[in-house]
Amino acid sequence: MRTIGHWIQGQPASEPAGRVGTVYDPARGAQVAEVLLASRAQVDEAVKAAVAAADTWGASSLSQRATLLFQLRQLLDAHRDDLAALVTSEHGKVRSDALGEVARGIECVEFACGIPHLLKGERSAEVSRGVDVHTALHPVGVVAGVTPFNFPVMVPLWMLANALACGNAFVLKPSEKDPSASLLLAELVSKAGFPDGVFTVLQGDAEAVDALLAHPDVDAVSFVGSTPVARHVYETGTKAGKRVQALGGAKNHLVVLPDADLDAAADAAVSAAYGSAGERCMAISVVVAVGGVADRLVEAIAARIPSVVIGPGDDPASMMGPLITAEHRDRVRSYVQGAAGEGARVVVDGAAAPTGAGFFLGCSLVDQVSPEMRVYTDEIFGPVLSVVRVDTFDEAVRLVNANPYGNGVALFTRDGGAARRFERQIEVGMVGINVPIPVPVAWYSFGGWKNSIFGDASIYGPDGIRFYTRTKVVTSRWPDQPSRVDLDFPAVL
Numbered sequence: 108m109r110t111i112g113h114w115i116q117g118q119p120a121s122e123p124a125g126r127v128g129t130v131y132d133p134a135r136g137a138q139v140a141e142v143l144l145a146s147r148a149q150v151d152e153a154v155k156a157a158v159a160a161a162d163t164w165g166a167s168s169l170s171q172r173a174t175l176l177f178q179l180r181q182l183l184d185a186h187r188d189d190l191a192a193l194v195t196s197e198h199g200k201v202r203s204d205a206l207g208e209v210a211r212g213i214e215c216v217e218f219a220c221g222i223p224h225l226l227k228g229e230r231s232a233e234v235s236r237g238v239d240v241h242t243a244l245h246p247v248g249v250v251a252g253v254t255p256f257n258f259p260v261m262v263p264l265w266m267l268a269n270a271l272a273c274g275n276a277f278v279l280k281p282s283e284k285d286p287s288a289s290l291l292l293a294e295l296v297s298k299a300g301f302p303d304g305v306f307t308v309l310q311g312d313a314e315a316v317d318a319l320l321a322h323p324d325v326d327a328v329s330f331v332g333s334t335p336v337a338r339h340v341y342e343t344g345t346k347a348g349k350r351v352q353a354l355g356g357a358k359n360h361l362v363v364l365p366d367a368d369l370d371a372a373a374d375a376a377v378s379a380a381y382g383s384a385g386e387r388c389m390a391i392s393v394v395v396a397v398g399g400v401a402d403r404l405v406e407a408i409a410a411r412i413p414s415v416v417i418g419p420g421d422d423p424a425s426m427m428g429p430l431i432t433a434e435h436r437d438r439v440r441s442y443v444q445g446a447a448g449e450g451a452r453v454v455v456d457g458a459a460a461p462t463g464a465g466f467f468l469g470c471s472l473v474d475q476v477s478p479e480m481r482v483y484t485d486e487i488f489g490p491v492l493s494v495v496r497v498d499t500f501d502e503a504v505r506l507v508n509a510n511p512y513g514n515g516v517a518l519f520t521r522d523g524g525a526a527r528r529f530e531r532q533i534e535v536g537m538v539g540i541n542v543p544i545p546v547p548v549a550w551y552s553f554g555g556w557k558n559s560i561f562g563d564a565s566i567y568g569p570d571g572i573r574f575y576t577r578t579k580v581v582t583s584r585w586p587d588q589p590s591r592v593d594l595d596f597p598a599v600l
Contacts, residue, residue: 109140111286113149113310114293116156117303122149128283128312133199133429134419136464142286145311150318153307157249157276158324160304165246165274169223172272176220179299183213183264186295190260190288195420197285198259199428199466200383202420205260211546212264215567218549219268225572226273238584244576246274247350248326251319253340255332256282256431257386263292265553266329269571271296271305275327278307280319284431286310320344327574329566330354331388333486334512334558341561352574353561354388354554356486357514361391361543362503362529365398367519371541373407375519379543380492381415381470384430385439388559389515389537389544392487393476394494395503401496405454405474408492412455412470419465429466430489436466439489442482443471449480457490478506486512500525508534513556517543536560 111130112121122143130140145153183190191205200208219225228242252266263279270277281289289308296306309315319325320343327350330340334355344351361379363372379391396404418425430436440458447453457469468490476483476493483493497503507516517539518529526540536555539545547553547568554565564574 108138111140111142111290111310113143113145113153114290114306114308115153116307117297119290120149122146125149130197130284130286131432131466132196133431134421134465134467136433136466139196140287142283142310144283145309145315145318147314147318150309150311150315150322153278153309154249154319154322154324156304157278157307160302161246161248161276164271164276164302164305165248167274169226172274173220173222175300176216176222176268176272179296179301180213180216180220182295182299183209183216186291187213190291192421193288193291194259194285195428197287198256198431199420200386201425201428202423204383204428205420208258208261211549212261214549215261215264216268218568219272222272225569226576228578234582237586238582240580240582243579243581244273244572245579247575247577248275249278249324250275250327250329250575251278251280251325253280253316253319253328253330253332254282255388256284257383257388259285259288260292262331263289265331265567265571267292267296267306269567270329270575271301273572273575275575276305276307278309278319278325280309280311280315283310283312316340317343320349321347323347325349327351328353329574331566337561345562350574351562352564352566354566355559355561356488356512357388357390357555357559358393358483358486358510358512359389359391359515359517360393360395360507360510361517361519362395362507363397363400363404364500364518364520364522364525365400366521367400368521369400369403369407372519373404373411375517375543376404376408376492377411377415377470379517381412381427381490384427384468385490386431386488387544389546390488391517391543392491392493393483394492395506396494396496397500397503398498401474401494405472405494408494409454409472412472415470417467417469427470427490430468431466433466435489436468439468439487439491442485442487442489442491443473446473446476446480446482449482451476451480451482451493478509500528504529504532508532511558514559515539515545515555517541517545536565
C-alpha cells in the first residue's frame with residue numbers, strides 16, 4: 108500500500124508507526140493509499156524548519172522572488188496534466204474540471220509574479236519642513252494554510268503564491284482525503300529554486316490543525332472549509348494572537364427574472380449546480396424563480412439533467428464524477444430522501460442512480476422548497492438543486508439577504524436597471540450578472556460576507572498581499588538647520 112507523507116526542509120518526510128488516514132479512489136470505491144497524520148511533535152519540527160528559513164527568505168530581494176515565481180509558473184504549466192491526474196484520481200472530478208482548477212491556480216502564481224510592483228509602498232515628501240513619510244511592507248513570518256478537499260491544487264496556490272511572494276515561509280496542511288497533489292506542488296516549488304524550509308507540507312487531520320493554531324511561532328493562518336470549522340479556526344487562532352482569514356460555507360442562489368433568457372438560465376443552473384458533483388463552495392444550490400417563470404424554468408432544467416453523463420473522472424465521456432467519500436454521498440442522498448417529507452416536490456431523484464462500487468450520486472432537482480426546510484438551510488455540498496418560488500424582485504432580494512451565508516449569488520436578466528439595483532442591494536460578497544459562478548480572476552480577491560467568512564481579509568489578489576504583509580510607516584527628517592527642544596505634540600508645519 109502506497110504511503111503519502113510530508114515535505115519538510117526541502118525533502119519528503121515520514122513518521123513511522125504514527126496515525127494514518129485512508130485515501131480512496133472515489134470512482135471505484137477502493138482504497139489506493141494511506142496518508143500519515145502528523146503528530147504535534149512533527150508539527151513542531153516542521154514549524155522550526157519554517158522559522159529557520161523565514162528570516163533569510165524575508166530578506167531576499169524582490170527580483171529574486173519574482174524570478175523564482177516565474178520559474179514555478181513554468182513548472183506548473185509543464186505539469187498541468189500530472190496535477191490534474193492526481194486531482195481526478197483522489198478527488199474524483201472529471202479531467203476537464205481538474206485542468207480548469209489547475210489553470211485558475213496558475214493564474215494566482217502569475218499575479219504573484221508581479222510582486223516587485225505589488226509591494227511598492229507610498230511616499231509623501233515634505234509633510235512638514237524637512238520631514239518625509241513612507242510606508243514599507245514586511246513579511247508576517249511563518250504562515251500556515253489549511254485547505255479543503257474540493258480544490259487540492261487551486262486553493263493551496265491561492266495561498267502559497269502570495270505568501271511566498273511577500274517573503275513568508277509557508278506551511279500547508281492539505282486535506283487528508285486527497286493529499287498527493289500537495290507533494291507534487293512541493294517538488295515543483297523546490298525545483299523552481301525556493302530555499303529549503305520556505306515551503307512545507309504537513310499531512311494531517313484536526314490534531315495537526317489545532318497544533319498549528321496553538322504554535323507560538325505560527326504568525327498567521329489562512330483557512331478554507333466549512334463554516335463551523337472556519338469559526339473554530341478564527342476564534343482559536345485570534346485568541347492565540349494570530350492573524351487569521353477563514354473562509355467558510357455557502358448557500359449560493361441563482362435568481363431568474365421573468366425577462367431572462369430561459370435557455371441560458373437553465374444551462375447555467377445545471378452547469379453551476381452539478382459541476383464537480385456540487386462539491387464547490389461557489390456551486391449554485393438554490394434557484395430563485397421570480398414571477399411566472401418557475402414552471403417553464405423547472406421544466407427546462409429537468410429536461411437537461413438526463414444529458415449529464417456521470418462516470419469516472421478519467422473517462423473523457425464523463426461530465427460529472429463521484430463524491431469524495433461514501434459517507435458524504437449518503438449524507439447528500441439523505442437530503443433528497445427527506446425533501447418530500449418536508450413538503451417539497453422531488454422532480455428528479457438522483458438518489459436512485461447510478462449504482463456501482465464508486466461513490467456516485469445522480470443529479471437531483473427539488474421544487475417547491477421553502478426557507479425553513481433542511482434542503483434549503485443546510486450546505487449540502489452535493490449535486491442537489493432546490494427551487495424556491497417568489498412573486499417579485501424585492502422578495503427575491505429579501506430571501507437572499509436573509510440567508511446566513513453570503514458567498515456568491517447570480518442574477519439572470521435582460522434588464523440593466525434591475526441588475527444595477529440587485530448589485531447595490533444584495534448582501535453577498537461575489538455577484539454574477541448573467542454569470543452563474545462569479546469566482547474573481549486572480550487580480551481581484553475572493554471572499555464572501557456573513558457566515559461565509561471570518562476575519563476582514565478576503566483571499567488571494569490584493570487582499571492576499573495585504574494579509575501576508577505588515578505595514579511599517581517611517582517618518583524621517585534630514586534637517587539643514589540646527590534642531591531645538593520642543594515638548595509640544597508633533598504637528599504638521
